[in-house]
Amino acid sequence: METIERQGEAEGPGIEKRPRVRRNVTAAIAQDICADRYPSGSPLPRENDLCELYGVSRTVIRESLKVLESKGLVRGKPRVGTTVCDKDDWNILDADVLEWMGPYIKDFDLLGCILEARRTIEPAAAEYAAERASAQEIADLDNAWRQMRDSAHDPEGFTDADVMFHTVLLTASHNQVFRRLSSAIHAALKYALHASNIGVENREDAVLVHGQLVEALRMRDKAGARDCANRMLDLAVRDLAAAEKAIGRTK
Amino acid sequence: METIERQGEAEGPGIEKRPRVRRNVTAAIAQDICADRYPSGSPLPRENDLCELYGVSRTVIRESLKVLESKGLVRGKPRVGTTVCDKDDWNILDADVLEWMGPYIKDFDLLGCILEARRTIEPAAAEYAAERASAQEIADLDNAWRQMRDSAHDPEGFTDADVMFHTVLLTASHNQVFRRLSSAIHAALKYALHASNIGVENREDAVLVHGQLVEALRMRDKAGARDCANRMLDLAVRDLAAAEKAIGRTK
DNA sequence: ACGCGATGAAGATCACCAAACTCACCACCT
DNA sequence: AGGTGGTGAGTTTGGTGATCTTCATCGCGT
Secondary structure, X not given: OOOOOOOOXXXXXXXXXXXXXXXXXXXXXXXXXXXXXXOOOOXXXXXXXXXXXXXXXXXXXXXXXXXXXXOOOEEEEOOOEEEEOOHHHOOOOOHHHHHHHHHHHHHOOHHHHHHHXXXXXXXXXXXXXXXXXXXXXXXXXXXXXXXXXXXXXXXXXXXXXXXXXXXXXXXXXXOHXXXXXXXXXXXXXXXXXXXXXXXXXXXXXXXXXXXXXXXXHHOOOHHHHXXXXXXXXXXXXXXXXXHHXXXXXXX | OOOOOOOOOOOOOOOOOOOOHHHHHHHHHHHHHHOOOOOOOOEOOOHHHHHHHHOOOHHHHHHHHHHHHHOOOEEEEOOOEEEEOOHHHOOOOOHHHHHHHHXXXXXXXXXXXXXXXXXXXXXXXXXXXXXXXXXXXXHHHHHHHHHHHHOOOOHHHHHHHHHHHHHHHHHHOOOHHHHHOXXXXXXXXXXXXXXXXXXXXXXXXXXXXXXXXXXXXXOOOXXXXXXXXXXXXXHHHHHHHHHHHHHXXXX
């Protein structure tokens, strides 16, 4: 139950460090909610109890609750308490929320939804990027692609580069709505692909298509860019299926 | 400058009401930021000064700043102060942020971006809805449509019904990512169409197409639903163009 | 059965303490 | 003598705890 790890927690004498506690507390409560320790729809403990549970003062608890409330995770009603909202109301496009969901992301069909959304959005974004990407953005894309290519045997680096690639792509679409979705894609890639270590050959396919997309953007080839994005997503579908099968096996 | 209106502000004697102050303060600061009173990239006043400016205690200011920070509007660094983030970092898919931007929404190309996003997303959402909408959702859609039809001469009610229609449509797509975008569409419709009172004949066109979409969903006709959504968006493009021309004229 | 007060929990304020970043000043080295 | 670097005071946010207010809820009394 004691989820928060305060580094200077030592009751004893010594240095009594007390650093940046609020961020941690907010994340701790959020993660406890995501882990269903506080089930959706039921009330959180009283603020005073939360103080003891997480070992911080009420002010910190309240600031944390305000943040969580602002992201739709909980709803505080005056004088009756704070209740966990239904998952449908969570602001799942918020980067922090996705971060907090972390490993639990697969417990709520999010990965499928995000992939579905990508299937509609990324081809369009690629098309827009083909006509609007700046030289700098294309260069960034190219760098990300090179990093993907060069870290074919480094899963960590590969995922990072992949995330970077898609983030830059959405940015290059010069559409603020699309750009904002990069956090969702970030989370999806991080916790889907990374969870199921996809094979090297899959990565080689991905590198190929990503490279073709960069080339299409350079040529300002809208149709080509859309096509590459679609093929990229075909691979992503395959990877997600593999990941789910892997998870099913381990479970 | 004094943007916040506290109903019980009276310095004098009397009742000294002090109700639900934080929500208002958060909104007030946010709106001041949106109005460029605190320009992007520059520091906010010190917390103690903000207390005086908005007439509340420091605790309230701090909770407000935490919320704003959690939505990417500002970034507070220890010992140096709170600075307004670049607009690119704002979480513009957050319902509160859109609400706070309110009328200023047009000052940052958001309306065009949102429409662009709708053009790619809503047809897909309609298609998914055609295969996944529940009977209840189709009924809700039908209700919203009836309300649109019956309030052809009531701009307020028409917009509300229109917003409701699109919200339910996205919900019926049963894709959580799409569903979350309804707040953006909500804001766009509210502040674009409402700002420029579109003519009755435009509304009649819209009612027609919306009705056809409901019918297509009832028939589980994916292609038809997609087609209707596209035609709906053609109308939306026309309306936004009209709105922008109207704004250009008044400006 | 109805209302009225006791209770308790959140909303808000205040007064502090702690920590860390800034800046200026001063000493020391070249 | 001038520049560099360390140190210390001051400022500003982070965090705590006590206190007051407001009001939803429950139980008691009429």
